[in-house]
Amino acid sequence: MELDRADLKLLDLLQRDGRTTVQALSEAIHLSARATLNRVRKLESEGMIEGYRALVSRSALGQQICVFAEIALKDQRQATIQKFEKRMAQTTEVVACYVISGRYDYIARIACTSLDVYHRLINEWLDDTSLGVEKIVTNIELQTIKEFAGFPLPAAHSSHRN
Incomplete structure (x- = not known):
């Protein structure tokens, strides 16, 4: 379009x-x-607008920690990848998950009420051999400088250029 x-x-x-x-x-x-x-x-x-949602204040939800987890899979078979991705999509605490290039296969942003909850969650993933998780590196969010607020839009074509 x-x-x-x-x-x-x-x-x-x-x-x-x-x-x-x-x-x-x-x-x-x-x-x-x-x-x-x-x-x-x-x-x-046309799918340019995928939907509408409310942005809920994190402080309104009570004490939460956010973690960025870098995840490497040891098993790259399609069935394992699909099972892992389905688990990420179904896990409430996973608020975003991306396939990335580099040393790790995925980066997930995870919101939990405590580090204990996060630790239990990742232990479940590691213990479930069908998910094929090899390694999880945890990065705790200390402060949010800028939250996602939408994608940058291209400038409209104009006959005037500065």
Whole structure:
């Protein structure tokens, strides 16, 4: 899907606040509410907008630790990889998991109420030989400098260049 300046502006605004009204969106992109709503629906149907969610304050959830776990698998067979990835997707404490290049196969961001809970969790993974986990290196998050707030959007093509 080719994105024009109005589409990019809509994506930017909705990425910042998914609850922005159609009226406010239409004023920002200088189109009618109907045309704006049609654009938003098209962005959704084309998969440019995957969904909407609320960002819950971590402090509202009580004391939590966040850990980045670098995970290496000893078994690279497809069945093992699929089982491991399914376990990551189903584990509530795993808030993000990525396949990475380099020394480790995955990096997972894990939120737990305590280090004991984290330790039990990773021991379960290590003890389950069907997951093929060879090694887990733990990095504890000490402070969040910048939290994920959306992807950078490309600049709209313009005839004016500075």
